[in-house]
Amino acid sequence: MVLKDKWRNVFKAYDIRGRVPEELNEEMAYSIGISYVELFRPKLVGVGYDVRLTSIPLTSALVRGLRDSGCNVVDIGQCGTEQIYFATFHLGLDGGIMVTASHNPMDYNGMKLVTAGAKPISGDSGLRELEKLVIEGFQVTYKGSMGTYTKRDIMLEYAEHILSYINIDNLKPLKVVVNAGNGCAGPVIDAIEDRLPFQLIKIQHLPDGNFPKGIPNPLILENREATASVVRQTGADLGIAWDGDFDRCFFFDEKGQFIEGYYIVGLLAKSILAKNPGGKIIHDPRLTWNTKEIVEKAGGFPIESKTGHAFIKERMRAENAVYGGEMSAHHYFREFAYCDSGMIPWLLVLEQMCQKGKSLSKLVEDRMKAYPASGEINRKVNDANYVIKSIKGNYISETVNINYIDGLSMEFKDWRFNLRSSNTEPVIRLNVEAMGNKDLMEEKTKELLNFIDSLG
Incomplete structure (x- = not known):
């Protein structure tokens, strides 16, 4: 029971992550497999895994759990998370599970889970129920034959798909x-x-x-x-x-x-709207002014959404948005089942550079001057809610607009900030931007950080 209590630590807001083997191990991976089938009732599920040394044994245990529950498995091997998304929607699978800890430390691993159509499974769409089954255990009701196991190489199909977002004839030697x-x-x-x-x-x-x-x-x-x-x-x-x-x-x-992801969002939004006039663009609330201005000038409709891939994807589906972007370098595409991709963006940026005959610095320099931004700054605090409440009280008399879409966003005549707490650690995250005044942005960033530090 002590071990299973530790399993609770790995169920996060959007995925599963934990230290191996203290929090996440093969026994748990097996339990996730049978619980996934019990909860979602898939007949055919894709699995893949990253390069971590613990990924193959965890994947093997996961596959055993899926197959013991009668689910057929398509193993696409070592891959990136978006290749599981692709396999799920491209092959018409009932779901997909990627074994990965992305950028976490060496001793971590985890899983990202989707259902049919590559729809994300998060705390709001099944992850809490999956956690309950995994932790509490249940009696497996399936009495049929073991599910089948097939290996499938999707690299060529995936490569063709990501290349379809650009016109290769537009490209030049770089x-x-x-x-x-x-x-x-x-x-x-x-x-x-x-x-x-x-x-x-x-x-x-x-x-x-x-x-x-x-x-x-x-x-x-x-x-x-x-x-x-x-x-x-x-x-x-x-x-x-x-x-x-x-x-x-x-x-x-x-x-x-290094070019902040915020400016890449604006660059991609403009490019995609040129091909999809009047489209809707989803963006996060941390930094907004540059994105909103670009989208509106391009004839599109900017829509603000809570930060996080599950929220962005859900809003994109609801709005049938053509593109979604977060300053944290997540970029989402309607034709990619509203999922995020780390391959499509750089191809689109290079296509723009080639078509316009401009370097990346030239493509973004005017926007960086128009809306200088601090980038995300993290601060450890004792009580995030107290800090955010205190910041609000200090600036409320000056604000011209305030919202709580994700944390606290306050706008003033010529600058704004977003302050939000982490879901997983005692940290608050600050983003500040100004209108054409880098000195003001830096001054307000310093002012806010000093205030936060004074609150402990």
Whole structure:
């Protein structure tokens, strides 16, 4: 019972994550398999796994649980999370499970789960019920034969799909640094390389669950220099880095400068609206002004949604939105079953660079000047609710608009901020932006951080 109590720690808001084997082990993976079938009643489920050293044994246990419950399994092997999404909707499966811990530390692993059509399973759509079955256990009612097991290579079909988002004839020879972080992105790059006119400079390219250069997470400042330095040394036109399961991609311009995901959202929204006039664009509330202005000028409709992939995907489906973007580098596409992809965005950005004959820095510099932003800043606090309430009280007399779509968003005449608490740790996350005034943005960011620190 003590062990199963620890299992509760791995059920998060959107997925399953925990330390192996203390919190997540093969016994639990087996239980997740039989519980998934008991709850969702699928007949055919796809499974895949990332490069982590614990992923194969956890996947084997998961598959046993699925098959012992009479569910047929299609194993697509080592892959990125979006390849499970693709397999689920492309092959018409009843569900999909990806074994991955993305950018978490070495001793972690986890699972991301979807149902038919690659619809996410989250705390609001079945994950809490799955947790109850896994923790409390139940009597398996299935008495039929064991489910079948098939291996399926979907790489060529997946590659064709992601390339369909661009017109290859628009592309021109460019030099591009690609950093897979020894995660799962490398094989995909290899699969599409011959179709592209780019000179690809590959670093940390081979999948390696030992992560010899560290956990692939380009949001960590010290991890960015590996990509940035090669861009500068080689005179490359662009640098791209991915996290471990490559559902996020990060951009570096020709100077090796890291480009915040916020500005990429605006860039992609404009590109997609050119092909889908009058479309709806979903965005998160952390940084908004640049996205809203771009979308409205392009004839689209910006719609604000709570942060998080399950919320974004749900809103996209409800609105039939053509694209959704989060400043955290998640990009969602209607034709990709409203799911996030870390491969489609960089292809679209390079297509824009080629069509317009501009570098990435030139494509975003005006927007960065128009709406300078702090980027997300995390602070550990004793009581997140108290801090947010105190911040609101301090600024309420000055605000011209306030909302609670996700945490606290307050707008003023020429600057705004969003402050939200973490779902998993005693941390609050701050984002600040201003209208054409970088000094004001920096001043208000410092002011807010000092206030937060003074509150403990």
